[in-house]
Amino acid sequence: MVLKQRIILVILLIAMILTAIISLGLGAFNIPTKEVFIALADKIGLSPDATTDEMYADVLFAIRMPRVILGMLVGAALGISGAAIQGIFRNPLSEPGLIGISAGASLFAVLIIAFETLLFVGLSELLGYYLLAFGAFVGAGLTAFVVYQISKKDGRPNITTMLLAGIAINALAGALTGLMTYMATEQQLRTITFWMLGSLGGATWENLSAILPFILLPLVSLPFFGKALNAFSLGEEQAALLGINTDYTKRWVVLFSTLAVGASVAVSGIIGFIGLLVPHTVRLLGGVDYKYVLVGSMLLGAMILTLADVLSRTLVAPIELPIGVITALLGTPVFLYILIKENK
Amino acid sequence: MLRIEQLSYEIKGHRVLKDVSLQVRKGEVVALLGANGAGKSSLMRLISGELKPTSGSITLHEKRIEKYDNKTLARSRAMLSQQHAISMAYTVKEIVVMGRYPHFQSSPSANDWKIVQETMEICGVADFADRVYLSLSGGEQQRVQLARVLSQLWDNPDALLLLDEPISALDLHYQQKVLSIAKSLSRHGFMVIVILHDINMASLYADRIIMLKNGRKFLDGTPNEVLDSKNIYTIFSVESSISVDNHSLKPHILFKEMHAEPQLFNSSLQPSPNRAQTDDK
Numbered sequence: 001m002v003l004k005q006r007i008i009l010v011i012l013l014i015a016m017i018l019t020a021i022i023s024l025g026l027g028a029f030n031i032p033t034k035e036v037f038i039a040l041a042d043k044i045g046l047s048p049d050a051t052t053d054e055m056y057a058d059v060l061f062a063i064r065m066p067r068v069i070l071g072m073l074v075g076a077a078l079g080i081s082g083a084a085i086q087g088i089f090r091n092p093l094s095e096p097g098l099i100g101i102s103a104g105a106s107l108f109a110v111l112i113i114a115f116e117t118l119l120f121v122g123l124s125e126l127l128g129y130y131l132l133a134f135g136a137f138v139g140a141g142l143t144a145f146v147v148y149q150i151s152k153k154d155g156r157p158n159i160t161t162m163l164l165a166g167i168a169i170n171a172l173a174g175a176l177t178g179l180m181t182y183m184a185t186e187q188q189l190r191t192i193t194f195w196m197l198g199s200l201g202g203a204t205w206e207n208l209s210a211i212l213p214f215i216l217l218p219l220v221s222l223p224f225f226g227k228a229l230n231a232f233s234l235g236e237e238q239a240a241l242l243g244i245n246t247d248y249t250k251r252w253v254v255l256f257s258t259l260a261v262g263a264s265v266a267v268s269g270i271i272g273f274i275g276l277l278v279p280h281t282v283r284l285l286g287g288v289d290y291k292y293v294l295v296g297s298m299l300l301g302a303m304i305l306t307l308a309d310v311l312s313r314t315l316v317a318p319i320e321l322p323i324g325v326i327t328a329l330l331g332t333p334v335f336l337y338i339l340i341k342e343n344k
Numbered sequence: 345m346l347r348i349e350q351l352s353y354e355i356k357g358h359r360v361l362k363d364v365s366l367q368v369r370k371g372e373v374v375a376l377l378g379a380n381g382a383g384k385s386s387l388m389r390l391i392s393g394e395l396k397p398t399s400g401s402i403t404l405h406e407k408r409i410e411k412y413d414n415k416t417l418a419r420s421r422a423m424l425s426q427q428h429a430i431s432m433a434y435t436v437k438e439i440v441v442m443g444r445y446p447h448f449q450s451s452p453s454a455n456d457w458k459i460v461q462e463t464m465e466i467c468g469v470a471d472f473a474d475r476v477y478l479s480l481s482g483g484e485q486q487r488v489q490l491a492r493v494l495s496q497l498w499d500n501p502d503a504l505l506l507l508d509e510p511i512s513a514l515d516l517h518y519q520q521k522v523l524s525i526a527k528s529l530s531r532h533g534f535m536v537i538v539i540l541h542d543i544n545m546a547s548l549y550a551d552r553i554i555m556l557k558n559g560r561k562f563l564d565g566t567p568n569e570v571l572d573s574k575n576i577y578t579i580f581s582v583e584s585s586i587s588v589d590n591h592s593l594k595p596h597i598l599f600k601e602m603h604a605e606p607q608l609f610n611s612s613l614q615p616s617p618n619r620a621q622t623d624d625k
Contacts, residue, residue: 001451090431090432091431092431092432227445227450230434230438230442230445231442231445233430233431233432233434234428234430234439234442235425235427235428235429235430237394237425238425238428240393240394240414241392241394241418241422241423241425242418242442242443242445242446242496243414243415243417243418243419243445243446244414244445245414283432283433287433287435287438288432288433288434288438289434289438
């Protein structure tokens with residue numbers, strides 16, 4: 001990593017923290033940034049003499065803070081797993097959705113919404129809100145497992161087959177999701193739609209702590225694959241010639257990305273384009289070295305999703321826009337821009 | 345020393361290599377010659393450990409190649425392959441430093457950077473170290489890859505250097521330069537195996553020439569021993585005459601023109617008008 005890249009990472013880190021603090025105050029109910037700082041300082045015991053409005057503190061700690069933290073975690077997870085998957089597939093246009101992880105997660109979530117009252121009564125009572133999240137997570141993991149198994153050739157995962165299997169699984173999951181949507185009742189349809197478009201609205205300290213380990217583990221582990229992913233961009237054979245254990249790299253990068261994306265989809269629904277838009281922007285800023293791109297995508301992902309969430313709850317407040325709509329509106333032009341640029 | 349015994353390789357029932365045995369000693373440059381599909385590249389990929397042989401053994405410094413761990417093997421041998429498809433905008437320096445990956449954990453040491461600088465200079469790519477690899481010409485890209493491969497082994501004279509058509513995209517100057525680098529390294533102990541299509545280059549730079557034909561070792565000897573018109577015709581179906589260069593005392597091959605009548609292989613062509621007129625007379 002060169003000095004310029006280190007500087008960019010520090011700037012991104014500072015920008016991410018500032019964005020988070022400022023966004024704590026923004027929403028249907030605005031809290032002045034000064035009050036946010038006072039409340040935060042008060043909480044960690046830094047300014048015992050300054051006091052803040054009870055209501056500000058309540059909104060801040062019970063509603064805003066879990067939401068902003070969730071947004072940062074999900075954004076970081078989607079950003080870094082997008083970069084990692086692009087590294088494994090050696091393709092700047094791939095993202096975790098490509099190998100069917102998101103489609104599998106959404107299929108299972110929709111299945112649970114559609115059949116909750118029929119089949120999952122016992123489970124529903126036991127798990128409550130978590131049933132949906134749990135289903136999405138299982139869906140993501142199961143899809144990744146199936147795609148991975150299909151792609152194995154002589155015991156080693158073959159990247160091209162993995163991509164093609166992902167496309168097939170995407171189509172299948174898409175069709176089944178469509179069928180469920182078609183058969184759903186009015187009420188179910190609203191739930192399905194809201195969930196498919198993504199939202200951080202369900203953030204609570206409880207579900208935050210439930211997904212924390214599943215997101216933190218990939219966030220901490222994936223940056224260590226920077227060197228291996230750089231070597232991968234020379235081609236898998238070249239990476240092996242450079243002493244990289246390519247099977248190990250593929251297995252763990254796909255597993256960690258599935259964990260991160262599965263956990264994200266489980267709590268916030270489908271939020272598209274972060275995995276694509278963020279790594280690309282990070283590369284435009286400071287170069288393609290994965291040691292920098294992985295960490296940069298984590299920081300910028302957290303920042304962009306926090307910003308997108310601010311837009312989603314302030315643009316037409318007090319109504320909330322689905323965050324997936326906002327990221328897709330921002331992401332599509334970028335995707336097309338990359339396509340056109342690559343073509344030239 | 346590299347020792348290959350009774351090596352065979354099969355892919356989907358097709359035998360690509362059959363019972364190939366050969367040895368390469370420290371300090372030797374061995375050129376691998378043969379027609380397209382003779383099994384040269386497969387042999388290289390087997391030696392590098394990338395492919396697993398169907399039968400036979402490959403031993404590098406008295407240790408079977410499959411017994412090496414990834415890192416040690418990567419420090420003991422490097423291979424320049426024919427194809428390089430890079431999709432991201434890496435700079436030249438970023439690519440060359442990847443050659444040092446087997447040598448450092450998280451960031452390159454001062455010594456790693458020194459080696460990267462030296463290999464970039466000798467391959468003539470130091471001037472555009474910060475340019476994006478994808479913006480370079482084919483020959484420049486090939487030299488960047490060579491610099492990467494050289495930096496992988498630069499400080500290990502016991503190492504094995506495998507070069508699969510290293511000069512195919514290079515101009516005359518760099519063709520000579522690359523082979524002279526390989527040869528000078530060999531004089532310090534490196535073992536070099538190089539696949540070449542230019543027989544005169546092989547004659548000039550190789551200590552030994554191994555010719556493959558249909559997956560078998562056909563000839564193995566010094567350029568003076570193996571390069572004669574008969575052998576060249578057997579391998580390539582090309583006629584030639586051989587002279588010995590007064591200066592180097594190495595054989596020099598002059599090829600005879602090969603004639604082809606278009607209407608023999610393209611049924612939509614008529615005999616050429618000029619030819620027809622001459623025939624009339």
